[in-house]
Amino acid sequence: xxDFDVIVxxxxxxxxxxxxxxxxxxxxVLVLERGxxxxxxxxxxxxxxxxxxxxxxPERHNxxxxxxxxxxxxxxxxxxxxxxxxxxxxxxxxxxxxxxxxDWPAEITYDELKPYYDKVRHAMAVRPIPAGQRxxxxxxxxxxxxxxxxxxxxxxVPLAISFDDDYSYQRDDPIDPKHAKPLVNVQGVEQRTxxxxxNCDIGCDVHAKNTLDLNYIPAAEKKGAEVRTLCLVRxxxxxxTGYRVVWDSLTGGQRSRDSATAERVVLAAGSLGxxxxxxxxxxxxxxxxxxxxxxxxxxxxxxxxxxxxxYPKGVEVNQGIGPTISAGMTFxxxxxxxxxxxxxxxxxxxxxxxxxxARIAGGGLAALGxxxxxxxxxxxxxxxxxxxxxxxxxxxxxxxxxxxxxGTLSLGxxxxxxxxxxxxxxxxxxxxxxxxxxxxDLHRQITDVEGGKLKIPFYWRFLRSLVTVHPLGGCAxxxxxxxxxxxHRGEVFGHPNLFVADGAVLxxxxxxxxxxxxxxxxxxxxxxxxxDAP
Numbered sequence: 272x273x274d275f276d277v278i279v280x281x282x283x284x285x286x287x288x289x290x291x292x293x294x295x296x297x298x299x300v301l302v303l304e305r306g307x308x309x310x311x312x313x314x315x316x317x318x319x320x321x322x323x324x325x326x327x328x329p330e331r332h333n334x335x336x337x338x339x340x341x342x343x344x345x346x347x348x349x350x351x352x353x354x355x356x357x358x359x360x361x362x363x364x365x366x367x368x369x370x371x372x373x374d375w376p377a378e379i380t381y382d383e384l385k386p387y388y389d390k391v392r393h394a395m396a397v398r399p400i401p402a403g404q405r406x407x408x409x410x411x412x413x414x415x416x417x418x419x420x421x422x423x424x425x426x427x428v429p430l431a432i433s434f435d436d437d438y439s440y441q442r443d444d445p446i447d448p449k450h451a452k453p454l455v456n457v458q459g460v461e462q463r464t465x466x467x468x469x470n471c472d473i474g475c476d477v478h479a480k481n482t483l484d485l486n487y488i489p490a491a492e493k494k495g496a497e498v499r500t501l502c503l504v505r506x507x508x509x510x511x512t513g514y515r516v517v518w519d520s521l522t523g524g525q526r527s528r529d530s531a532t533a534e535r536v537v538l539a540a541g542s543l544g545x546x547x548x549x550x551x552x553x554x555x556x557x558x559x560x561x562x563x564x565x566x567x568x569x570x571x572x573x574x575x576x577x578x579x580x581x582y583p584k585g586v587e588v589n590q591g592i593g594p595t596i597s598a599g600m601t602f603x604x605x606x607x608x609x610x611x612x613x614x615x616x617x618x619x620x621x622x623x624x625x626x627x628x629a630r631i632a633g634g635g636l637a638a639l640g641x642x643x644x645x646x647x648x649x650x651x652x653x654x655x656x657x658x659x660x661x662x663x664x665x666x667x668x669x670x671x672x673x674x675x676x677x678g679t680l681s682l683g684x685x686x687x688x689x690x691x692x693x694x695x696x697x698x699x700x701x702x703x704x705x706x707x708x709x710x711x712d713l714h715r716q717i718t719d720v721e722g723g724k725l726k727i728p729f730y731w732r733f734l735r736s737l738v739t740v741h742p743l744g745g746c747a748x749x750x751x752x753x754x755x756x757x758x759h760r761g762e763v764f765g766h767p768n769l770f771v772a773d774g775a776v777l778x779x780x781x782x783x784x785x786x787x788x789x790x791x792x793x794x795x796x797x798x799x800x801x802x803d804a805p
Contacts, residue, residue: 275301276804278516278533280504280548283354284789285539285773285796287487288391292797293537294494296804301531302491303502303518305540306351307333308484314474316629324350329503330521335473339543341696344572344678345730345738348541352500353484355541356431358472359740359786360595360617361480363397363431366781366788367603374779376748378759379792387794391787392429394490395481396456399427399597401436404467406593408616408666411586415717416600428599428615428784431481432471435464446592446654451477458490468654470620471595502529504548507536508558513768535768535800537761538746538775539793542570543680545775546745547694549756549763550682555692561765563752570678570696571780572739574612574703576670576710579726580718583664590667591621591660602713603672603782610709612672613783614717619667621660624652666723670710671741672782675702680745700735707737741785746775761796772796 276298279290286302294300306324307313314335315322321334336358337348349357365388368381391397400409409427416425435452442450451463465479478485492498501521508515513534519526538545549566552559582588600614627645631638645652651659683695711727718725730736749755752764755778761770772793774785781788 273510273513273532273534275299275531275533277301277535277537278303278514278531279537279539280516281354281539281541281544281773282352282483282488282498283349283356283539283541283773284483284786285793286354286537287483287491288790288793289537289539289772289797289800290496291487291491291494292794293801294491294496296801298804300491300496301533302496302498303504303516304352304498304500305329305333305503305521306500308352308500309335309357309474311474311476311478314476316473316625318626330519330526331524333501333521341698343698343700343736344696345736346543346572346742347738347740348543348742352488352498353482355786356483357474361430361432361471362428362596362615362784363391363395363787364429364783366783366785370779370781376750376759379748384788384791384795387791387798388787390794391790394457394486395431396433397429397431398434399429400594401434401438403439404434404593406467406597406618407587407589408593408618409598411588411666411721412598412600412614412616412717415720418720419716421600424600424602426599426601428597430594430597432594433462433464433479433481438464438466440656444653444655446656446658448477451479456481456486458486459493460485460489465594467593469591469593469595469618470625473620473625504540505551506556506558507548507552507769509766535770537770537772537796539771539773541773542742542745542775543694545771545773546680549746550680550694554682559766559769563756563764565747565749565752565754566756567680567745569676569747569778570680570698570742570744571674571676572678572737573741573743573780573782573785574670574672574674574706574710575737575739575741576707576731577617577738578668578670578711578714578728580666580668580714580723581664581726582666582721582723586664586721586723588664588666589656590618590662590665591658592656593618595619596669607709607713610672610706611782612670612706612710614710614713615669615671617667617669621654621658623661624654624658627652666718668714668717670714671784672706672710673780674706675699676744676780677702678744700737743774743777743780743785746771747778748776749778760799761792770796770800
């Protein structure tokens, strides 16, 4: 008898959803997460806080964000219980129906995914920002769309955020947690409503952001699923009709080996994580030799491109206030020289005031110094529409779209430690440059209409390198091992009862934010697994 019916690796959109649905179906579920379980008291705020997850030394550095640097591409990922939902901008939207007309197995269509999209929407309480709470960034993009003749392309994007319809910037001290109303979500977890603190990407202070650790994961735990943190999976070995999963426990700053068995395994460690695990199993440990030679292929950055823009005084930006993203403009119809992409407003936290408040909360001499500095800053040291923010006039435009999806992940030797094998990415930036140029041109147009000045990122201007927060592919769905790694159910070709259910299985980019599509795929994988359970 195995230790568990199912072992799920990862707690992002793929892992949290499959763990929840399989536990609800009565399975004994173990969930392994490489990161820690974050709380409102441990979110990173100060310079010395645990910001980064070091994939080379995770036992010592298991912070909030995993930033992987490849030639021509940097990939930013969340690390912790909740996966990418911890640090994404809460945008949860469906892919355009035509995206499934090519590249995907015939079984995966928009109509097939629609009921699963609906399940994700309900579980994560998705809705747009209330009309009376639209941010200055929202209005900046709306005005630009209007002036450029693109009013019909502008839209308020769906968000996984809990809003109070009565909230308003007209209140006294509006950007204050005291205005957050308590609520109990559909999973029975206590949260509070959004008060526009702008900390979506670094941990919501009032739990208004509907992250996976507040819905799917607690729902799974209520049904008996066991979640273990700081567990970095290394290998998967066949054991009878099931598998033995081997991982490094990262507790106490040390590594120790542990393992468990299950009839079925679901990999949901993200595009990089799931692909790396299977690459090691096939090419390093030789435990899963039948995995398709297509493993690692069809990798995509979803044409992510972030462009900063500086606006003159008089144009209200207030980039550190409100939900990180709330508005978008679609060009997914290919009307710009055949390129398909999507533009969004993108804010980032007020790092100055966040750090000062964190210092004060920590006590000691540092707290005294922070209080003195806040006193020197005056009224602007309190959160509000007139708050001090050195970057208040800096806007960041986000682009995402259909790139060439021709990246390949593989295992290679570490440059300075050749006895170590690490994931390498081969990506031809020239093949995706046309859509990036189209996104950049729209960023320039929407900046120019109100007198802003676009700043081409140095990593693109000088290095022709990109940064993505939407890594996709590597374990692409296909019709057979000749053209994919998993079938339409997420099951790995050649290895029954081994599944992948995350962004790694997407055989093509979505263009729009992919989290909801990943969630719908995971809902479907879990549904089919539950139907096939012995």
